[in-house]
Amino acid sequence: MLRFTDLISQNIIEYLDILEEECSMIAMMVDDVYRVQDTGNSLLTYTHCEIHPSMILGVCASIIPFPDHNQSPRNTYQSAMGKQAMGVYTTNFNVRMDTLAHVFYYPQKPLVVTNSMDYIHFKELPAGTMAIVAIGCYTGYNQEDSVIINQSSIDRGIYRSAYFRTYTDVAKITDGEQFRQPAMQITANRRDSLYYNELDIDGFVQPGKYVSGGHVIIGKVAKLPESHRQVLKYTQILYKDISTFIKYSESGTCDQVILTTNSDRNR
Secondary structure, eight states: OOOHHHHHHTTSSOOOOHHHHHTOOEESSHHHHHHHHHHTOGGGOOSEEOSSGGGGSOHHHHTSSSGGGSOHHHHHHHHHHGGGOOBOOOTTGGGOOOSEEEEESSOOOOSSOOTHHHHHTTTTSOBSOOOOOOOSOOTTTTOTTOOOOOHHHHHTTTTOEEEEEOOOOOOOTTTTEEESOOOTTTEETOOOGGGGTTBOTTSBBOTTOEEOTTSEEEOEEEEOOGGGOOEETTEEOOEEEOOEEOOTTOOEEOOOOOOOOOTTSOO
16 A cells, blocks of 8 residues: 655655746646647646645645635735634643744634635634624724724623743853742842832742733842952842843733742752
């Protein structure tokens, strides 16, 4: 029994890039190849045949319903904007540490589907929701591309989503860095105590705790060299504050904290 890799190694199936397609005569169906062989028309000599006519479309274009009924620029726009559609991008998002992630609360399967959606599991992990749209004049605030959204739909959670951001840091042993809550008496460059309210003594925020913008989410200090230490008010400054702060434009709840050690024994 031939496997797919065997078909590729025997050049039965061949991948073509865009430049190669310019110099190829590709048939949509096998019947087209047989028809040319039967008629003997040398002007229609095919070099390749698609596995299936839908293979001329990529992943984003193959989920457009009835693309042959649209203007070609509209299919191009949807192929670009379909990547921006919000849904559940992976089923294990709650244990992943992605830099940025948007998760849609109530994604819905589209009413009109394509055969390609079965292979990419778009019905199980859809993007977007089904909205009832009315086209008409109403107060003038829905001219051109603007829309008026029903308030009760917003109250019921339409278009609601969660936004995740991962903050990471490394405490290098060679530089004398360590995770902890910076002590005011012995730490230089420390901000007001208000910014450290959410930290525990180990320098991390408890999962489930609300953190405001501009506050510290990872407490970290670095040991000062002997030559840089100062004595202020009879107390010696031993550390420098190098904590990680949340962006001022963001605030939210701490989802989870993961602490690991790498091969260099850095936390």
